[in-house]
Amino acid sequence: MKRLLTAAVLVATGLAAYSQGTVNFNNRVPSATPAIDAKIIAENGAGLDGAAWLAQLYFAPGNAAESSLQAVSIAPVPFRTGAAAGYIAVGAAGERILTGVALGGDATVQIRAWNAAAGATYEVASAAANGIFGKSNLVNVKTGGVGAPPGPAADLVGLQGFTVHPVPEPTTIALGLMGAGLLFLRRRK
Numbered sequence: 135m136k137r138l139l140t141a142a143v144l145v146a147t148g149l150a151a152y153s154q155g156t157v158n159f160n161n162r163v164p165s166a167t168p169a170i171d172a173k174i175i176a177e178n179g180a181g182l183d184g185a186a187w188l189a190q191l192y193f194a195p196g197n198a199a200e201s202s203l204q205a206v207s208i209a210p211v212p213f214r215t216g217a218a219a220g221y222i223a224v225g226a227a228g229e230r231i232l233t234g235v236a237l238g239g240d241a242t243v244q245i246r247a248w249n250a251a252a253g254a255t256y257e258v259a260s261a262a263a264n265g266i267f268g269k270s271n272l273v274n275v276k277t278g279g280v281g282a283p284p285g286p287a288a289d290l291v292g293l294q295g296f297t298v299h300p301v302p303e304p305t306t307i308a309l310g311l312m313g314a315g316l317l318f319l320r321r322r323k
Contacts, residue, residue, distance in 0.1 A: 155235040155277020156287035157243060159191045159206070160228040161270075162221045166289040172270065173220035173295040174213070174247050181220020182247060182298065185212040189222045189247045190256055195235045197274055198242040206230045210255070213247075220295075229287040238280040243290060245270040247298055260301070268298035 163170040174182050174189070188210040192203040208230060214223045222228075222245075235241045248259035248267035259265040271294045278288040 153237045154231045154233055154279070155237050155239045155241060156229050156231055156279040157191070157193075157241070157275055157277055158228045158287040158289045159211075159224055159230045159245075160222065160290070161189075161245060161293060161295070163289050166291055168291065170289060170291060170293055171295075172245075172290075172293040174222075174245070174268070174270075175220055175295065175297050176266070177297060177299060181218075182213045183219035184215045186250055187213045187247060187298075188250050188254075189213065189245055191230055191243060192246055192256075193232050193235070193241050193243045195232075196240050196242065200244065200272060203242065203244055205255070207233065212250075232277060235277055237277060237284075239277050241275055241277055243273050243275060245290075245293065247296075249298070263301060265301040266298050267301070268296050270294060270296050 161170065161172040161174060176182060189212075190210040191206045193206060194202045194204065212223050213219060214221050232241050232243075246256040246267070246269040248256050248265060252259035252262040252265035252267070256267060256269075260267045271292070273290050273292045275288045275290060278284075278286050
């Protein structure tokens, strides 16, 4: 009997250790309270359209700083097309497990988007000379998946739309720094 009880405790402990919180990786959820409509657009005001653009969910446990966020382990997703451009193409399969965040635990999340031609990840695209990229505000959520049976994934309530921007050309940066230096020198005189 002791062996059976010990085995049951070990199994329960193991299951609890692997229980992870979930969120709904989606930037348009009309049924959320309040509704989420966080369209991601290019500088010209058009929604990001199709597989030429990618989005990834980043997270960290608790109330975290942006510098501590990491990408979820699932590959980036493309954007919808046509009238739904600007919204990520995850549909009903948007549930993402936040590894290391307990069921019902707090997490900080952010959506990052970039042009796929600049690289397969946000980090590569943001460093590329031809990169166009952007990121959302930080959203603090209490993860879903709690209960028996598990409840739904938490929606990203508070998510705001954003615009992606190109990486500035090195010459543009140099000219800007030179101009700022001249203004500083002129002010000192």
